[in-house]
Amino acid sequence: MNQRQNFDSVLAEREAYNAALAGARRRGGSRPALLAVLVVLALFPLVQLTGANWNYPLHLMLYSFMYIAMTSGWNILGGFAGYISIGHNVFFCIGGYVSGMLLASYGISSFLTAPLAGAVATAVGFCVGFITLRVRGPAFIISSIALLMVARILFDNWDFVGGSNGVSLPRMELPVQYVKIPYYYAMLVIAVASLVASYAIRHSKFGLGLRAISQDEIKAESAGIDTRFYKILAFAISAFFVGMAGAIWGEYMTYIRPNIFLIILVAANMVLMCILGGKGTVAGPVVGTVLLVAFNEFFVSQFGASQINILGTGIVMILALMFFPNGIVGTLRRMGKLPRILDWD
Amino acid sequence: MTDILQILLIGAVLGGVYALMASGLTLIFGVMKIINLAHPIFIIIGAYVSYWLFTLVGLDPILSMPIAMIVLFCLGIVVYKLIFEREAASARYSEMTVLLTFAVALSFDGLLGVLFGNTQRITSPSYAVEAILLGDLFLPKGQFYAGLVSIALIVALAAFLKFTRFGYAIRATTQNRDAAQLLGVNVGLVSTVTFGIGIALAGASGALISFIFSFFPARHWEWIALLMSLIVLGGMGRLMGAVVGAFLLAIVSAFVGSYFGSTWSMMTFYLALFLILLVRPQGLFGEKME
Numbered sequence: 200m201n202q203r204q205n206f207d208s209v210l211a212e213r214e215a216y217n218a219a220l221a222g223a224r225r226r227g228g229s230r231p232a233l234l235a236v237l238v239v240l241a242l243f244p245l246v247q248l249t250g251a252n253w254n255y256p257l258h259l260m261l262y263s264f265m266y267i268a269m270t271s272g273w274n275i276l277g278g279f280a281g282y283i284s285i286g287h288n289v290f291f292c293i294g295g296y297v298s299g300m301l302l303a304s305y306g307i308s309s310f311l312t313a314p315l316a317g318a319v320a321t322a323v324g325f326c327v328g329f330i331t332l333r334v335r336g337p338a339f340i341i342s343s344i345a346l347l348m349v350a351r352i353l354f355d356n357w358d359f360v361g362g363s364n365g366v367s368l369p370r371m372e373l374p375v376q377y378v379k380i381p382y383y384y385a386m387l388v389i390a391v392a393s394l395v396a397s398y399a400i401r402h403s404k405f406g407l408g409l410r411a412i413s414q415d416e417i418k419a420e421s422a423g424i425d426t427r428f429y430k431i432l433a434f435a436i437s438a439f440f441v442g443m444a445g446a447i448w449g450e451y452m453t454y455i456r457p458n459i460f461l462i463i464l465v466a467a468n469m470v471l472m473c474i475l476g477g478k479g480t481v482a483g484p485v486v487g488t489v490l491l492v493a494f495n496e497f498f499v500s501q502f503g504a505s506q507i508n509i510l511g512t513g514i515v516m517i518l519a520l521m522f523f524p525n526g527i528v529g530t531l532r533r534m535g536k537l538p539r540i541l542d543w544d
Numbered sequence: 545m546t547d548i549l550q551i552l553l554i555g556a557v558l559g560g561v562y563a564l565m566a567s568g569l570t571l572i573f574g575v576m577k578i579i580n581l582a583h584p585i586f587i588i589i590g591a592y593v594s595y596w597l598f599t600l601v602g603l604d605p606i607l608s609m610p611i612a613m614i615v616l617f618c619l620g621i622v623v624y625k626l627i628f629e630r631e632a633a634s635a636r637y638s639e640m641t642v643l644l645t646f647a648v649a650l651s652f653d654g655l656l657g658v659l660f661g662n663t664q665r666i667t668s669p670s671y672a673v674e675a676i677l678l679g680d681l682f683l684p685k686g687q688f689y690a691g692l693v694s695i696a697l698i699v700a701l702a703a704f705l706k707f708t709r710f711g712y713a714i715r716a717t718t719q720n721r722d723a724a725q726l727l728g729v730n731v732g733l734v735s736t737v738t739f740g741i742g743i744a745l746a747g748a749s750g751a752l753i754s755f756i757f758s759f760f761p762a763r764h765w766e767w768i769a770l771l772m773s774l775i776v777l778g779g780m781g782r783l784m785g786a787v788v789g790a791f792l793l794a795i796v797s798a799f800v801g802s803y804f805g806s807t808w809s810m811m812t813f814y815l816a817l818f819l820i821l822l823v824r825p826q827g828l829f830g831e832k833m834e
Contacts, residue, residue: 283639285646330818334825337579340642341776344581345769345817352811463765467650470643506662506761510654516647517627520640 229539237391244383247376257379261451263492264386265444270472270484271393272440277470278479279406280433281413282332283340285466286347289327290320290438292460294445296360299455303366309450310385313443320442321435328434332427335416347461354457365456368449382451389447393440394543397481400436401544409433413479441469464509471516477526481543486527491515546680547802553681555798556791560691560698561752563790565767566774567698567783568745574718574781575738578628578641582649583771584764586743589652590616590750591759592660598667598754605667606693609751613744620743623648624736632735649764656761664758672755690752697748702783714738718781766810773817779827788828 243260246253269291277283297316298309309316331342355363371378400406408429411419420426449455468491476487491512498511523530531537569583593612597603603611627644634640666672672686705711716724717734725731753759774793778785793816801809820827 281639283643330822334821337638337642338776338821338825340581341579341769341772342818342821344765345772345814348766348769349811349814349818352807352814356807463650463762467646470646474643506654506657508654510651510658513647513649513651513654517644517651520644520647521627521630524634524636524640 229542232540233543240387241384244380247380252376254376254379257383259492259496261379261383261386263488264383264390265448266468266472266488266492267390267485268386268393268444269441270469270476270488271390271397271481272437272444273469274397274437274473274478274480274484275400275409276430276433276437278473278483279400279409279413280430281479282335282430282434283470284343285340285463285470286343286345286350287437287441287469288460288462288465289346289350290324290441291445291448291465292350292354292457293320293323294442295449295455295460296354296445297442298446299366299368299449300360302368302450306369308371309446310381313385313389313446316446317439317443320438320445324438325431325435328431332430332434347463347466351457351461354461360455363457365454365459367454370453371450379451382447385447386444389440389443394481394485396436396440397484398543401481405429405432410479464512467512467516471512471519474516474526475519475523477528477530477532480526480528480532482541483526483528486541490527550681551798551802552795553683554687555795557683557687557691558798559791559794560694561687561749561756562771562774562794563787564694564697564745564752565749566771566786566790567701568742568749569771570775570778570781570783570786571701571714571745572739572742573775574783575714576628576641576735577638577781578645578739579638579772580742581642581645581768582623582652583645583742583746584767585649585652585656585761586616586620586746587750587753587767588656588759588761588764589619590747591754592656592665592750593747594751594754595665595667598669604669605751605755606669606689609693609748612747612751616747616750617740617744620740621736623743624739628739629732629736649768653761653764660761662760662762664760665754666758667754669755684756686755690756693752694749697745698783698787701745705783710734710737769817770810770813773813773820776817776820776825776827779829782827782829785827785829 240260244257247257269287273284273287276287294313294316297319298312301307301312301315302309327346331339331346334342354360360366371381373381400409408419408424408426411422411424412426412429416426445460449460452459472487472491473484474487475490476485477483494511494515495508498508499505502508519526525533528537528541532542565584565587568586569580572578572580572583590612593615594605594608597608597611598605627648628641631637631640631644669686671689674685676683676685676688705715713724713729713734716727716729717731717738721731724734774789775781775786776789777793778787778789793813796816797809797812800812
């Protein structure tokens with residue numbers, strides 16, 4: 200009898216613990232503040248009405264939104280499941296080319312085809328993940344580099360999409376002060392969607408499974424998690440957001456070409472922003488992106504050359520990995536000093 | 545028939561060079577379990593050392609190879625001491641070290657770009673443009689010499705590992721790090737020196753490729769997947785595995801290149817890498833990778 204009670208109490212405790220881990224635990228407080236930030240961001244393009252030229256700040260912000268979306272996507276695989284991919288810009292490229300070719304051939308705007316581009320990236324991600332997620336750890340990282348190299352050769356030599364010269368896309372007819380605004384909103388929507396998806400995944404059974412995989416895959420498997428399916432699904436979802444961002448970015452650049460999508464710096468940025476902000480946290484990609492974009496701007500304005508930018512990116516990455524392997528959000532949380540506005544988990 | 549022999553010959557000579565390029569990578573993986581994504585950038589640094597010695601002083605790249613090795617050995621030790629030594633206790637060691645090597649590669653890529661720009665360079669000693677004719681067969685002298693020197697260096701490395709006390713220590717650490725430490729091997733020192741040797745081998749192959757391939761800082765991203773395919777095929781951490789993998793894939797890619805065009809010869813390595821990871825991740829001779 201006593202034993203039975205004991206058993207029930209243990210079970211109740213475990214259920215409460217699981218609910219706390221997976222459930223929507225919320226200390227409250229940050230949600231109104233975040234909504235306020237979102238409203239400010241949504242109203243920000245109104246500054247164009249003042250007559251001054253705000254195009255450059257708008258460009259930087261939409262560029263940041265793009266990287267927030269891509270880094271959040273990367274984080275689903277690299278942060279939650281612990282599978283580091285250095286070839287994730289392949290999906291950026293696929294997204295850009297799907298929408299870009301539809302725009303060039305049929306004149307359909309990327310804003311309409313972006314979800315389709317994301318879906319194609321997801322499908323490719325599913326297939327690639329099916330192959331490469333059979334291995335883990337270092338072998339997976341190598342396979343992701345190989346994927347990038349294969350994609351580069353294919354796109355450089357595929358005549359239908361213009362080979363290494365790419366394809367130029369029609370420009371949207373808009374007065375100069377409004378030319379960036381549609382892209383601004385598109386990227387904002389994608390970024391917010393990626394963050395909402397990150398949050399939802401982190402608080403679901405699926406997210407819990409991914410975290411178990413990142414801790415110890417064999418134990419996760421023996422605990423009854425279908426690790427293979429979980430990993431492939433995480434890969435596919437992460438490809439979706441990267442692909443959507445690529446679709447909008449291609450039209451924004453007005454041309455699609457392998458060397459705007461398939462350069463290693465794009466992949467390095469995704470990895471670095473996520474690590475700098477905090478791998479496996481929802482807010483990490485945002486913090487990392489804002490910091491790194493600001494840092495890049497500083498470098499380019501002070502020194503100009505993009506080569507110095509690569510050097511700077513590398514050194515920041517070394518220092519971040521050596522001294523803040525948990526990232527800013529992760530380190531602050533461990534110290535118990537994370538401001539509530541950044542506690543999005 | 546002559547065609548096939550010709551392709552085999554070129555493939556075999558290149559295989560020797562690839563084997564040297566991959567030998568340091570596999571050595572470092574064997575002892576430290578670090579997948580050194582920065583290996584090819586060290587090869588390019590070695591190539592620059594030879595290039596400048598040839599351009600400024602007129603020193604032949606094969607003769608400047610020892611200098612490149614010494615420079616890169618020291619660089620390797622410094623990088624190891626500064627960055628990797630403190631990671632030894634890290635809980636996520638393999639993931640952290642791969643990311644760190646990626647960051648190191650990025651830093652040196654940028655640094656070389658700042659110093660020398662992204663122009664293509666190649667050293668041009670007289671033999672780089674000459675060829676040996678063996679009946680109907682044609683053998684570029686540069687590739688032939690590079691292949692010969694590479695094979696000689698690999699034999700020397702194998703002898704060093706097989707017959708010297710320090711070589712014993714390296715092999716023991718490769719097989720079982722904890723057991724080696726228990727038996728009195730100074731694992732820390734072995735790791736440091738092995739990292740230095742591995743990078744020195746990268747420097748040596750850099751000196752040799754400086755006259756057979758044109759190089760520029762960002763070229764190394766192409767090579768990392770190529771070198772990985774060689775050592776994954778042979779079984780990671782095994783020197784002989786890397787050599788066999790290098791000869792096999794170099795010959796296959798030479799055939800692919802001559803029948804389908806040179807773009808696809810690079811594709812051979814990348815597809816081979818996928819295929820091996822898919823079918824036999826531990827490679828031909830290796831034990832299963834973690």
